Every structure is written in C-alpha cells, then in structure tokens.
Amino acid sequence: IEWAYADGQFQILQSRDITTLARGPEAEQTRLAEWRTILDRFGDADPDMVILEQDEMSEVLPRPTPLSFSLMASLWAPGGSVDHACRALGVPYGLPEGRDGHLVNLFGKTYVDARLKQAMTLKLTKTKAKQLRRQAPPLVADFRTKTMPQIADRLAIWQAVDYAALPQHKLIETIQNLHHLFAQEIYVEAEKINILASFTMGEASAATAGDASLRRYLMQTDLPNTPSALLASCRGNRETAMALMGHRSIFDYELSTPRYSEAPALLWPLLENPIEQISGHTALPANLPHDLKKTITLALTFQDLKEQSKHEALRILNELRRAVLTLGATSGLDDLIFQFTLDELQHNDWSAPKELLHLAQARKSQEDTRKVAAPTQVQLTLRDCEMLSLGAQAPLTEGALAGTCVAGxxxxxxxxxxVTDETATGPEVFEGFNDGDILVCRMINPAWLPYVQRSGAVLSEVGGWLSHMAIVAREKDILMQVACKGLGQIETGVQVTVSEDGSITLVEDGQRRQAVSA
Incomplete structure (x- = not known):
C-alpha cells in the first residue's frame, strides 16, 4: 500500500497484491499459506478478541495425525456424536447444519474456534434444566444394564476377526463400519453422559459453594472407574492391569499411539507407582437435606460414569486402530496410513499403493514442517495471527497471575x-524436579502422572474441571489450577504461592525467609 500524509489526513495513493509471497523456500510458502487460510476465515473478527484457543480438546489431541483429527472432528461436527447426544437429551447444540465444527488444526496443534465454542455453551431454561434432572438417574441404570452388555456382545465378534484375512475392499468397509459404530452409536451414549456429568457437577458446585466441608467432599471423593483407580485396584499385578487397561494408551484418541497391549512398557511405570489413597475423606453429614444430598451424589455418580463410559467406548476405538494398522501393513504404507483422513481411507484408490505411499510421505514431511512453525500461545487474537504471519512475535499479554482451581x-x-514441551515424556524432561515442586506447564501430559502426584501443586494454561488429570487431582487432594494466566512470569526455581481461591503469587526473598521460618 502506497500512502501519503497531507493536511492532517492519510491518503491511499495505490495498492496491489504482493506477488512474491509464493516464492521462497517451501517451508515459508507452507507457513504463509496456513496463516492466509486463518486470516481469511477470521478476517471479520475484532482484532483484539480471542479467535483461537486451546482447551480440553487440546489435552486429548495435542498434536494429532490427520486420521485422528478427522475422527475427533466427526464426533464434534454438526450431525456428529455430540449433536446426536444433544438431540437425544432435548438440549440445543449451537452449531448449524452444513458447516464445519469448532476444531481447528493450526500448524499441527489442536485449537478451537472461540466464537463457535461460545455458541455451543449449554444454555438451559428452567424447564430444560428440570428435564435434564429427570433424565439423569434413569440414564445411569440404562448405560450399565443395556449399553455395556451391547458393547460387550458386539466386541466379542470384532475381537475374533482376523483383519489380515479380509479382502482389501472388505477391510476398508470394516473400518467404515467400526467408525460408524463408534461415532454414531457408542460415543453418542458416552457423550450423553458427558453432558449430564457437566450439568450435574455444575449444579452440585453451585449448591456447595458456601460450605467448605461439602465442597471438599465433592472435590475429593474417590471414583472407582478412573484409570488411576483401576490401576490401584490391580495391586501391582501386571496380568490384571493389562486385562483392564490394554485397550488404552497415553493419548486414547490418537489412533497412531500404541495401545498398552502393544507397548506394555508404557503401562508398567503407572502400575508400579500407583496413586496412594487419601485416608480420612470428608463424609457427608448425616442430617444433610435430602435434595442437597441427592444433588451431590448424582454429580459424583456421573463423574464416575463419565470415566466408565469412556473406558468402555475406547474398546471399539482399539478395534478401529487394529483394522487401520492392518490396512497400513497390507498396503505397504505401515504407520504412514495415519496421514490420511477417515474419508480418504474409504475413497482412496488402493489399486495404486505406490502413489498413496508417495502422497503420505509428502504429507508427513509437510506435517513436520508445519509443526516447526506452530505458535506457542494458548490463546490467539486476530492481531496475534497477523503478527505471527509476518514473522514477528505476538505481543505478550501476561496480565495478573491467576487461574481456576479445579482440585485441592x-x-x-x-x-x-x-515443563515447556507438553509432548515430551522421557525422564530427562523432569531432570532436577524435586518432590513438592509446583509443576508449571502449558498443558498436562497424561504420561506425567507420577510427577503430578509427587508435586506440591500443578499450574496449567490448558485444562478443565472434568479433564482426567483434574479428576485424579481431586481424588488425591493435589492443588491444581487450570486456565492460568501470566505463567510466563514464572521461571524454574522461583518460589510461588498457590491458593485454592485461584491466586498465584511470586514470593519475594523476604517473604520466603519468613515462610520458611514459620
């Protein structure tokens, strides 16, 4: 843009498209093209409003392969699992038919469209809330007496299938059928439970807000179906642990991640370092009003059922992975099979596997290039995106240190x-970590569970009340804050005070000496 300033005003003289952006290194072209797509999509937004953010979905799939991202998108898109669950419960979903869902893959990281996420927030009238309260108790029994036996019956057939013995067209048809079974049937039931878990916990939190003992009971009750509780029940027996957890993995919804049955070495550290049970949990007062007791009990029941429904639904996902791996092996693509979407698996021309192999290799190379250019910010405004697209750094807007307490x-x-790299899992990541340290991160990796339980507190920029790590932290009374702001002000080694009211304070030297002497 060519402009001049005269008589107190700016005047545009001429403008034209920059014609050199398509030149230069391939990595730079890839980076610019992706930012251009984002700027086109959000160009009408307020420059300083958050347009993209990482949330619980980013914990589930921090750096998804195309196959896994397409799976998750199919669950959350209009007409997907969540939409059908909302319809079944009679609550609004918030996304219109005929458009994409709220998930955005930005340089290989999972973000959500903040505007669409806001539209999906459950907004209930008093009548709708009353309907959900009425639907909740029967759904508990229905899942355990009907849905779980149905899953077991259908799994018995799929688990007996030798996928390698199927003709290729039947194998692809099988992948399609397993995806449909998971997304349109099993996960719909699980998502109904997720919605009610969020609703009932919200009601219980509001009802106990003014009572510290009831609040503590709500936050610390043991849930028998969390992965940590299941592993603790094994009492170190590897065979029992594998039977319970073999179909799961560190990132359950990432199809490219080996299940524990394939890589037992990933499970044994969790089994050998079980989370100790807390003695002396607060009990519900005997004279508690019936309605309040019912509200609290129902919320905890659904928290546990949420874990149980996910645990059972993931057995279907394990079969989907088995079938996809078989297609990768028989086609010669092996692990590169995860570079295609579910829709592409169905419609690819498998009579030309060499062409598909070259395409997958190119896509994998591009994925590696994209990830190098990924932003580190948890939240991005349109202005941030413009700055990053130009190669500049987005301005730091740390603000006051604060978070939302979800446990402890x-x-x-x-x-x-x-811990700056949320994807790192090796022991070298925690070199220098001492028991009682306050773990600070952008996002909690499930593989860090042994260190989470050894920490004095946990601060994370990403997370939510019903995330798995938050549930574990509540069970074990570990002080945890999520959605934290200003963590960039904290450096490894400094003293920090974390409180249940959501405050985070850097401790000055004088205050630290006083605290130690006290």
Whole structure:
C-alpha cells in the first residue's frame, strides 16, 4: 500500500497484491499459506478478541495425525456424536447444519474456534434444566444394564476377526463400519453422559459453594472407574492391569499411539507407582437435606460414569486402530496410513499403493514442517495471527497471575518447575524436579502422572474441571489450577504461592525467609 500524509489526513495513493509471497523456500510458502487460510476465515473478527484457543480438546489431541483429527472432528461436527447426544437429551447444540465444527488444526496443534465454542455453551431454561434432572438417574441404570452388555456382545465378534484375512475392499468397509459404530452409536451414549456429568457437577458446585466441608467432599471423593483407580485396584499385578487397561494408551484418541497391549512398557511405570489413597475423606453429614444430598451424589455418580463410559467406548476405538494398522501393513504404507483422513481411507484408490505411499510421505514431511512453525500461545487474537504471519512475535499479554482451581484445597508455597514441551515424556524432561515442586506447564501430559502426584501443586494454561488429570487431582487432594494466566512470569526455581481461591503469587526473598521460618 502506497500512502501519503497531507493536511492532517492519510491518503491511499495505490495498492496491489504482493506477488512474491509464493516464492521462497517451501517451508515459508507452507507457513504463509496456513496463516492466509486463518486470516481469511477470521478476517471479520475484532482484532483484539480471542479467535483461537486451546482447551480440553487440546489435552486429548495435542498434536494429532490427520486420521485422528478427522475422527475427533466427526464426533464434534454438526450431525456428529455430540449433536446426536444433544438431540437425544432435548438440549440445543449451537452449531448449524452444513458447516464445519469448532476444531481447528493450526500448524499441527489442536485449537478451537472461540466464537463457535461460545455458541455451543449449554444454555438451559428452567424447564430444560428440570428435564435434564429427570433424565439423569434413569440414564445411569440404562448405560450399565443395556449399553455395556451391547458393547460387550458386539466386541466379542470384532475381537475374533482376523483383519489380515479380509479382502482389501472388505477391510476398508470394516473400518467404515467400526467408525460408524463408534461415532454414531457408542460415543453418542458416552457423550450423553458427558453432558449430564457437566450439568450435574455444575449444579452440585453451585449448591456447595458456601460450605467448605461439602465442597471438599465433592472435590475429593474417590471414583472407582478412573484409570488411576483401576490401576490401584490391580495391586501391582501386571496380568490384571493389562486385562483392564490394554485397550488404552497415553493419548486414547490418537489412533497412531500404541495401545498398552502393544507397548506394555508404557503401562508398567503407572502400575508400579500407583496413586496412594487419601485416608480420612470428608463424609457427608448425616442430617444433610435430602435434595442437597441427592444433588451431590448424582454429580459424583456421573463423574464416575463419565470415566466408565469412556473406558468402555475406547474398546471399539482399539478395534478401529487394529483394522487401520492392518490396512497400513497390507498396503505397504505401515504407520504412514495415519496421514490420511477417515474419508480418504474409504475413497482412496488402493489399486495404486505406490502413489498413496508417495502422497503420505509428502504429507508427513509437510506435517513436520508445519509443526516447526506452530505458535506457542494458548490463546490467539486476530492481531496475534497477523503478527505471527509476518514473522514477528505476538505481543505478550501476561496480565495478573491467576487461574481456576479445579482440585485441592488450602495454600502451597514451593519451588516452581517448568515443563515447556507438553509432548515430551522421557525422564530427562523432569531432570532436577524435586518432590513438592509446583509443576508449571502449558498443558498436562497424561504420561506425567507420577510427577503430578509427587508435586506440591500443578499450574496449567490448558485444562478443565472434568479433564482426567483434574479428576485424579481431586481424588488425591493435589492443588491444581487450570486456565492460568501470566505463567510466563514464572521461571524454574522461583518460589510461588498457590491458593485454592485461584491466586498465584511470586514470593519475594523476604517473604520466603519468613515462610520458611514459620
């Protein structure tokens, strides 16, 4: 744009498209093309409003393969599992038919469209809320007496199938059928439970807000169907643990991740370091009003049922992975099979596997290139995206240190320990970590569970009340804050005070000496 300033005003003299952006290194072209897509999509947004953010979905799929992202998108898109679950419960979904869902793959990371996410927020009238309260108790029995036996019956057939013995067209048809079974049937039931778990916990949180003992009971009750509780029930027996957890993995919804049955070495550390049960849990008062007791009990029942329904539904996903791996092996693509979407698996020309192999290799190379250019910010405004597209850094808007407490109580003062790479899992990541340190991160990796339980508190920029790690932290009374702001002000080694009210305070030297002497 050519402009001039005269008589107190700016005047545009001429403008034209930049014609050199398509030149230069391939990596730069890839980076610019992706930012151009984002800027086109959100060009009408307020420059300083958040347009993209990472949330619980980013915890589930931090760096998804195309296959896994297409699976998750099929669950959340209009007409998908969540939409059908909302219809079954009679609540609005918030996304119109005929458009994409709210998930955005940005340089290989999972973000959500903040505007669409806001539209999906459950907004209930008093009548709708009353309907959900009425539907909740029967759904518990229905899932356990009907849905779970149905899953077991259908799994018995799929688990007996030798996918390698199927003709290729039948194998592809099988993948399609397993996807349909998971997305249109089993996960719809699981998502109905997720919706009611969020609703009932919201009601229980509001009902116990003014009572510290009831609040503590709500936050610390043991749930028998969480992965940590299931592993603790094995008492170190590997055979029992594999029978319970073999169909799961560190990232359950990432189809490219080996299941524990394929890579037992990933499971044994969790089995050998079980989370100790807390003694002396707060009990519900005997004279508690019936309605309040019912509200609290129902919320905890659905928290546990949420874990149980996910655990059972993932057995179908394990079969889908088995079938996809077989297609990868028989076609010669092996693990590169995960570079295609579910729709592409169905419609690819499998009579030309070499062409598909070259396409998958090119796509994998491009994925690696994209990930290098991925932003580190948890939230992005349109202005941030414009700055990043130009190669500049988005301005830091740390603001005041604060978070949302989802587990634990009281106050903890300890040394901060930063883990900057949420995908890293090796022991070297925690070199220098001491028991009682406050773990600070952008997002909690499930593989960090042994260190989470050894920490004094956990601060994360991403997370939610019903995320798995939050549930574990509540069970074990680990002080945890999510949706934290300003963590960039904290460096490894500094003393930090974390409180259940959501406050985070950097401790000055004088205050630290006083706290130690006290």
């Amino acid at each position: 109580h009281g106050r903890v003062t300890a040394r901060a320990f930063w």
